[in-house]
Amino acid sequence: MPDTTRQIICRCEDVTEEEVLQAIAQGAATADEVKRLTRAGMGHCQGRTCRRLVNQLLARRLGQKPADQRPVTQRSPLQPVSLKTLADSH
Amino acid sequence: MANTSDVIIIGGGIAGTATGYYLAKHRLSVALFEQGHLCSGSTGRCIGGVRQQFTSASSIKLMMRSVELFAGMDQELDTEVHWHPGGYLFLAHDESNKQAFLDNIRVQRAAGLTDVRWVDAAEAKEIVPLLDTAGLLGGSYCPTDGQAYPFAVVNGYAQQIKQLGGSIHPFSEVTGILSQGGRATGIKLANGEEHHAPVVVNCAGPWAKEVGALAGIDVPVEPERHEALITEGVEYLGIPMLVDYRADGGYFQQFRHNGQFIGCYSPSPRVPGRSADSTFEFLAEMPRRMLKLVPALAQVKVIRQWAGSYEMTPDGNPVLDRAELGGFYVLGGMCGHGFMLGPAMGEAMAEFVRSGEKQPPFPEFALRRRFGQAEAMK
Ligand SMILES: Cc1cc2nc3c(=O)[nH]c(=O)nc-3n(C[C@H](O)[C@H](O)[C@H](O)COP(=O)(O)OP(=O)(O)OC[C@H]3O[C@@H](n4cnc5c(N)ncnc54)[C@H](O)[C@@H]3O)c2cc1C
Numbered sequence A: 001m002p003d004t005t006r007q008i009i010c011r012c013e014d015v016t017e018e019e020v021l022q023a024i025a026q027g028a029a030t031a032d033e034v035k036r037l038t039r040a041g042m043g044h045c046q047g048r049t050c051r052r053l054v055n056q057l058l059a060r061r062l063g064q065k066p067a068d069q070r071p072v073t074q075r076s077p078l079q080p081v082s083l084k085t086l087a088d089s090h
Numbered sequence B: 001m002a003n004t005s006d007v008i009i010i011g012g013g014i015a016g017t018a019t020g021y022y023l024a025k026h027r028l029s030v031a032l033f034e035q036g037h038l039c040s041g042s043t044g045r046c047i048g049g050v051r052q053q054f055t056s057a058s059s060i061k062l063m064m065r066s067v068e069l070f071a072g073m074d075q076e077l078d079t080e081v082h083w084h085p086g087g088y089l090f091l092a093h094d095e096s097n098k099q100a101f102l103d104n105i106r107v108q109r110a111a112g113l114t115d116v117r118w119v120d121a122a123e124a125k126e127i128v129p130l131l132d133t134a135g136l137l138g139g140s141y142c143p144t145d146g147q148a149y150p151f152a153v154v155n156g157y158a159q160q161i162k163q164l165g166g167s168i169h170p171f172s173e174v175t176g177i178l179s180q181g182g183r184a185t186g187i188k189l190a191n192g193e194e195h196h197a198p199v200v201v202n203c204a205g206p207w208a209k210e211v212g213a214l215a216g217i218d219v220p221v222e223p224e225r226h227e228a229l230i231t232e233g234v235e236y237l238g239i240p241m242l243v244d245y246r247a248d249g250g251y252f253q254q255f256r257h258n259g260q261f262i263g264c265y266s267p268s269p270r271v272p273g274r275s276a277d278s279t280f281e282f283l284a285e286m287p288r289r290m291l292k293l294v295p296a297l298a299q300v301k302v303i304r305q306w307a308g309s310y311e312m313t314p315d316g317n318p319v320l321d322r323a324e325l326g327g328f329y330v331l332g333g334m335c336g337h338g339f340m341l342g343p344a345m346g347e348a349m350a351e352f353v354r355s356g357e358k359q360p361p362f363p364e365f366a367l368r369r370r371f372g373q374a375e376a377m378k
């Protein structure tokens, strides 16, 4: 199997597969825990790109089925918005 | 027996993991139980500010100790907690705040915090060139206050607890305290499992009252909702934590390790309860307050907002004590300062438990004290 451990899982926060696997080895069993250990999912896109990949790694390592995986908390704003735009709103 | 340890800790935030770590360092076996994941309570929702500018000698000294612990933490915990002494600048826009800050500075310096000083508006502008100083009289500035990354600190402590032979149990809600003959003997989990220890420490943060009630102990801690937001990372501008005392003020800082701005303000009126709901009002109001102080941040983008609980006591001081039930201890009620107080308070709690002392180390943090004057600094 090719070595994928240097592969970037979270592009926004520059988190590699190796780092996610390390978090899982430290006891993370949910995408929320991986997020808090590695920052994967905390970036500009708020996990839109990496959440699926993190869940796949969790599934592979821990034998989880997608249905058993706890959903990650989603938080507003849904797109990054500038301080000025927000300050000028309502 | 696998289900027996020297100490059981309830709560996987800063209070629980710090206490657990310092106990494990004393060679006690520690089992820590957390209802969600580590940091799922207040600690994972805080903004990472660490300051020594308090108004009572005990808090000032504890915070000086915490700063020392944060500064040595990477080495001690073999991790990277992103401690950075970026400073705190409290801003005074009226005479009464200025007078209060000058009085506080006197108390702080007398307690040994010689780094703190009054700066006038011109010097504030030198420290923060991007600061809008309209109406500013000056501020209380301490360059050795700073910031650290909460998840890294908690995880660092937790990993070390495991290294030292202790155990961490996430997703394990404590639903009962076991006792016999007036002494705590262990806990019961939601799944029915029992774990035993002669010492049980309540580090449940905003849930401290409920966990106390499981043991029949009244813990005077009430949750109060506070909201926060964070921006994308931009170039680090060296801005210290700015604390604006005006009615429409707030506090925010920039993390050095990734350039993100993070901030919050105390709502008026207060919002009692443990709701973690975010509001659109905050999402508009916080940026207004930030831009009033630092207009140059206008184009920086907010990526996330959330809310969490402050854990309030009637006088604004924490609780560090043993309770009426033998072997049952309480560390909490940090009133929105628990991340910064956590390392030193955890260390003090561990020493208190280990020593078996009857009298708590800080009378003003006793569980059954008379609740009087409130701690004045936000
Ligand atoms: C928006 C915001 C900003 C803040 N900013 C700062 C700041 O800049 N600096 C600072 O020092 N402080 C700040 N604070 C305050 C700080 O977050 C808290 O004081 C601190 O995190 C309290 O830590 P703790 O360990 O006591 O509580 P928590 O972190 O809440 O930990 C308690 C844990 O106990 C668990 N628990 C509860 N009941 C049970 C049970 N029955 N069984 C098992 N587990 C249980 C909870 O799930 C929780 O994880 C802020 C708070 C908020 C909300």
Ligand code: FES
Pocket: A009, A010, A011, A012, A013, A040, A041, A042, A043, A044, A045, A046, A047, A048, A049, A050, A051
């Ligand atoms: S790719 Fe992970 S947060 Fe954007």
